[in-house]
Amino acid sequence: MAFAGGILVTTSVPALAISSNPAQSSALASSARSDNLDSQTLDVSAAVEVATIETDGYTVEAPPPPPPVEVAEVQAAPVGVLTSVAWPVLYPDRISDRFGPRIAPCSGCSTDHDGVDFNSGDGTPVMAVAAGTVISSTDAGGGYGVMIEIEHQVDGETITSLYAHMGYGSRLVDVGDAVVAGQQIGSIGSTGQSTGAHLHLEMYGIDGVRFDGYAWLAARLG
Structure with a gap:
């Protein structure tokens, strides 16, 4: 049994623990833990030839074109005629007099207003309400003062817009x-029969009968 126990100790205890000499065991342990290991090196013979890659001999070819894609022929769609309109002034909600009956604001002014008066500010732009051709442009428009008239074709109808009381020049x-x-065709002023700077806009058809230009524009512009 003692022999068997000796075998068990010998085979199960690390080799460093077998020595009965403490100094020898310590030396062995230090040797096992030493970090002063020589690094690995590789000696290359001087006879080995280093190859050089030549790059000038390479060429780049363009990739082949993609295969053609057959597309069904598309017929051009008819283009509709779009009629565009615009407010004649900035801030079209600033109105001093609307179309229709009113109290005359001055001696000689009408009590049945043929247009709408926009108060966007002296010198501010006056714009054409639609595409058209100028049929009248003068600084001497009588009660209208400086005035311009433009004839339009809108929705198949001939309509004329008149811009009055604009500034000189x-x-x-x-x-x-x-x-x-x-x-822009002019600027707001106070010429002719006017009590202050504003644009007087009149609109009428081929019969010459005036209608509410503000309502006509609002119906198209919102």
Whole structure:
């Protein structure tokens, strides 16, 4: 039994623990834990030839074109005619007099207002309400003062817009000129039979009968 026990101790205890000499065991342990290991090196013979890659001999070819894709022929769709309109002034909600009956604001002013008076501010732009041709442009429009008239074709109808009381020297178009909707044609003033700076806008058809230009524009512009 003692022999068997000796075998068990010998085979199960690490080798470092077998020595009965403490100094020898310590030396062995230090040797096992030593970090002063020589690094590995590789000696290359001087006879080995280093190859060089030549790059000048390479060429780049463009990739082949993609295969053609057959597309069904598309017929051009008819283009509809879009009629564009615009407010004649900035801030079109600033109105001093609307279309229709009113109390005359001055001696000689009408009590049945043929247009609508916009108060956007002295010198602010006056714009064409739609594309058309200038048929009248003058600084001497009588009670209208500085005035311009433009004839339009809107929704198949001939309509004329009249811009009055504009400032002297502000007219930017002459008779025969073509204009587009929103194009500046003059500036607000207070010429002719006027009590203050504003744009007087009148609109009428081929019969010459005036209608409410503000309502006509609001119906199209919201």
